[in-house]
Amino acid sequence: MAQNQTAPDATRRSERSRRAIYDAALALVAEVGYPKTTIEGIASRAGVGKQTIYRWWPSKADVLLEAFLDLSDQAAEEAARGQGGTAGQRQYAIPDTGDLAADLKLVLRATVDELRDPAFEAPSRALAAEGVVNEELGRRFVARLLEPQLRLYVDRLRSAQEAGDVRPDIDPRIALELFVSPLAQRWLQHTGPIGYDYTDTLVEYALYGLAPR
Amino acid sequence: MAQNQTAPDATRRSERSRRAIYDAALALVAEVGYPKTTIEGIASRAGVGKQTIYRWWPSKADVLLEAFLDLSDQAAEEAARGQGGTAGQRQYAIPDTGDLAADLKLVLRATVDELRDPAFEAPSRALAAEGVVNEELGRRFVARLLEPQLRLYVDRLRSAQEAGDVRPDIDPRIALELFVSPLAQRWLQHTGPIGYDYTDTLVEYALYGLAPR
Numbered sequence: 537m538a539q540n541q542t543a544p545d546a547t548r549r550s551e552r553s554r555r556a557i558y559d560a561a562l563a564l565v566a567e568v569g570y571p572k573t574t575i576e577g578i579a580s581r582a583g584v585g586k587q588t589i590y591r592w593w594p595s596k597a598d599v600l601l602e603a604f605l606d607l608s609d610q611a612a613e614e615a616a617r618g619q620g621g622t623a624g625q626r627q628y629a630i631p632d633t634g635d636l637a638a639d640l641k642l643v644l645r646a647t648v649d650e651l652r653d654p655a656f657e658a659p660s661r662a663l664a665a666e667g668v669v670n671e672e673l674g675r676r677f678v679a680r681l682l683e684p685q686l687r688l689y690v691d692r693l694r695s696a697q698e699a700g701d702v703r704p705d706i707d708p709r710i711a712l713e714l715f716v717s718p719l720a721q722r723w724l725q726h727t728g729p730i731g732y733d734y735t736d737t738l739v740e741y742a743l744y745g746l747a748p749r
Numbered sequence: 750m751a752q753n754q755t756a757p758d759a760t761r762r763s764e765r766s767r768r769a770i771y772d773a774a775l776a777l778v779a780e781v782g783y784p785k786t787t788i789e790g791i792a793s794r795a796g797v798g799k800q801t802i803y804r805w806w807p808s809k810a811d812v813l814l815e816a817f818l819d820l821s822d823q824a825a826e827e828a829a830r831g832q833g834g835t836a837g838q839r840q841y842a843i844p845d846t847g848d849l850a851a852d853l854k855l856v857l858r859a860t861v862d863e864l865r866d867p868a869f870e871a872p873s874r875a876l877a878a879e880g881v882v883n884e885e886l887g888r889r890f891v892a893r894l895l896e897p898q899l900r901l902y903v904d905r906l907r908s909a910q911e912a913g914d915v916r917p918d919i920d921p922r923i924a925l926e927l928f929v930s931p932l933a934q935r936w937l938q939h940t941g942p943i944g945y946d947y948t949d950t951l952v953e954y955a956l957y958g959l960a961p962r
Contacts, residue, residue, distance in 0.1 A: 661882050668878040674939045702959045711959050713931035721930040726887045745958025746915045746924050
């Protein structure tokens with residue numbers, strides 16, 4: 537959306553402003569929470585006029601949404617570099633090596649790293665907290681930020697169904713929650729430690745079940 | 750704790766005050782959120798002096814913690830009545846009929862009802878949201894409110910291990926998250942609808958696994 541509005545006259549200077557605005561928005565929401573974050577506060581911290589922000593985004597929710605999308609792009613680029621990819625390479629799919637357990641464990645370990653990253657943690661918590669009590673905002677952020685990531689699991693589980701590694705009657709959108717939601721709840725609600733052993737265990741339990749085979 | 754402090758001189762009148770204070774605390778946190786809820790505000794809404802509150806509880810976190818424990822006692826009593834029990838009967842265990850899947854489905858269906866109860870929803874969301882950004886408060890409420898409920902699943906899964914219905918190498922504290930956390934995340938983050946079919950499906954997937962048997 538922002539790209540479309542600014543692409544014709546995009547300049548290096550406006551890119552710098554945009555990045556400063558994202559950084560200010562993420563820092564501010566982490567410090568004072570969503571309700572007290574204002575366009576004026578973001579503008580002042582970013583060193584731009586508030587009209588600059590209003591020209592690009594209709595509301596603070598929109599600024600924050602794009603700031604998070606940008607943050608998550610950066611995390612994906614870093615992950616791609618870590619896996620020997622190049623900086624511009626987005627992670628648009630979960631690897632499919634033919635070993636479903638190994639592929640899921642790899643991606644969940646990367647999620648653990650991301651959840652522990654301080655640049656990500658404070659603003660993400662502030663936004664998640666607001667989403668719990670503000671259903672409209674919560675749904676909007678889930679649709680734009682979380683659901684596209686969950687779709688990657690749906691795709692990987694579908695491919696596992698085709699390979700015969702997941703039962704054909706399983707609904708992949710529910711199935712992914714068996715390993716994604718426990719990690720999310722531990723992180724959100726501080727109900728337990730998160731780590732690689734833990735997410736590896738979730739994958740094993742989900743794939744092979746709790747009942748004896 | 751409050752019981753110990755007031756038991757010797759507990760009167761019908763102080764019980765009424767206590768109930769009024771709980772109701773005021775839950776209503777206020779639902780309306781204005783945790784940060785803006787104050788002892789003064791609770792006292793004024795409950796029609797008691799703030800010294801009455803300070804005599805019984807050291808902080809607003811303590812008032813709210815006990816108000817929630819009381820709310821959850823009431824919900825458990827109602828559930829016991831619904832199951833043909835009596836009003837004073839607390840639900841201290843998950844039923845053990847020998848059919849693990851049926852027992853888990855029954856309890857998760859009751860949890861769905863509780864999550865949808867308006868008396869429970871608004872204050873619970875306000876508190877859960879604060880717990881996401883306020884780790885000390887979050888951990889305290891999890892330890893007193895959530896973890897005792899999760900212990901009931903641990904006990905039921907241990908008994909299932911003894912009966913040979915759950916593999917002996919499974920850690921019950923992690924295993925329960927496969928069906929509890931997906932429901933929690935859908936409720937907290939509005940990531941999907943909750944209902945009986947959904948929780949039944951979680952139990953089936955968790956017990957029998959996603960991989961073919």
